Amino acid sequence: MSMDPSRLARFPFLDEAKEYAADSGILLGELLLRPSFEDARNRGRSRILGALEQGDVGERAMSTDFDILMEVMSYPMARMMVSAIGDTFLVKRYALAEGVTLDRRLRDEKEGIALQVARELGVDAVEVGGELRMHFADFLRFTSKMRSREWKLVNTEVHSGKVMLTRTRFARVLQQALQDRIESELPLPMSSEMSAAVEPYLTDLKARLDEKRKRYSMQGMGEVKADRFPPCMKRLLAMTQAGENLPHSGRFAITSFLHTIGLDSEEILKLFSTSPDFDASKSRYQIQHITGEVSGTEYTPPECSTMRSYGLCHDPDRTCERVKHPLSYYRRRMGRGGYQNASIK
Numbered sequence: 184m185s186m187d188p189s190r191l192a193r194f195p196f197l198d199e200a201k202e203y204a205a206d207s208g209i210l211l212g213e214l215l216l217r218p219s220f221e222d223a224r225n226r227g228r229s230r231i232l233g234a235l236e237q238g239d240v241g242e243r244a245m246s247t248d249f250d251i252l253m254e255v256m257s258y259p260m261a262r263m264m265v266s267a268i269g270d271t272f273l274v275k276r277y278a279l280a281e282g283v284t285l286d287r288r289l290r291d292e293k294e295g296i297a298l299q300v301a302r303e304l305g306v307d308a309v310e311v312g313g314e315l316r317m318h319f320a321d322f323l324r325f326t327s328k329m330r331s332r333e334w335k336l337v338n339t340e341v342h343s344g345k346v347m348l349t350r351t352r353f354a355r356v357l358q359q360a361l362q363d364r365i366e367s368e369l370p371l372p373m374s375s376e377m378s379a380a381v382e383p384y385l386t387d388l389k390a391r392l393d394e395k396r397k398r399y400s401m402q403g404m405g406e407v408k409a410d411r412f413p414p415c416m417k418r419l420l421a422m423t424q425a426g427e428n429l430p431h432s433g434r435f436a437i438t439s440f441l442h443t444i445g446l447d448s449e450e451i452l453k454l455f456s457t458s459p460d461f462d463a464s465k466s467r468y469q470i471q472h473i474t475g476e477v478s479g480t481e482y483t484p485p486e487c488s489t490m491r492s493y494g495l496c497h498d499p500d501r502t503c504e505r506v507k508h509p510l511s512y513y514r515r516r517m518g519r520g521g522y523q524n525a526s527i528k
């Protein structure tokens with residue numbers, strides 16, 4: 184049963200989409216150079232811009248078969264452009280955005296193609312009486328980075344080695360699977376001809392990438408010294424800056440930490456604004472709640488034992504051995520300039 188091409192355009196990483204593209208008879212050289220395929224190249228670039236700006240590759244209206252074909256082709260184009268730039272941050276950002284887009288599109292789908300997507304991403308899953316079940320090993324593989332409790336295997340229902348998942352949660356795991364796959368595949372090897380052909384499309388992408396990178400790099404942090412953060416907070420901050428979704432406990436920990444060491448709500452908001460599901464008013468409210476502007480209660484970050492129980496303690500170092508609280512870590516590091524040297528026995 185072959186799929187409607189307009190659906191393929193929504194899932195362009197599927198083998199069937201590749202076959203559809205191959206059947207159209209367009210050769211790579213033509214795709215890269217022929218003026219009539221400019222549309223696929225521009226849309227390829229807009230996928231990447233969307234990834235940088237919104238954390239989602241975006242949608243566009245498709246009214247003709249040609250539009251659909253160009254949309255399918257924009258996926259390999261985007262991959263080549265990301266590869267030509269060859270920047271790790273961009274690869275991560277782009278992979279995340281393709282994943283987030285997949286998640287969103289799977290949620291919109293009426294008759295699910297989730298199982299087909301799962302199969303192609305190497306996820307062992309079945310549908311039993313309308314319920315989706317995923318092999319527990321795959322579930323573990325793709326949820327290991329998800330910190331919130333709902334993703335712990337003990338909090339799921341497992342039947343004969345398969346984890347039962349709602350459509351929403353199933354889609355979220357597939358987001359991770361696609362993201363991991365793209366991250367592992369890119370950058371693609373590029374011939375000099377390929378690189379030369381995509382070069383004209385890269386100028387503004389590179390400029391935007393530089394802008395983004397600047398924005399992510401501790402802007403507005405004033406006197407705050409991120410290199411003195413404890414490893415747990417460094418990691419939470421890096422995840423925020425890379426646009427990864429944090430579990431609530433992680434968001435709480437980093438927000439209250441940043442607040443306690445002296446950032447105001449707007450500065451914290453700026454750091455959070457890179458998240459793919461960023462919602463300014465919601466985030467502002469959450470931040471102001473934690474900083475006490477809304478609730479009247481000023482929260483402080485959790486101590487190490489609590490961080491540990493939430494799975495948020497990460498890669499503790501030698502200073503960690505001496506502290507019970509991430510704030511004490513920071514204070515020790517901020518304290519006397521030569522503290523670190525002085526403490527080495």
Ligand code: SF4
Pocket residue numbers: 413414415416486487488490491495496497498499500503504506507508509512
């Ligand atoms: S020991 Fe404490 S300060 Fe160190 S990484 Fe773990 S939670 Fe953070």
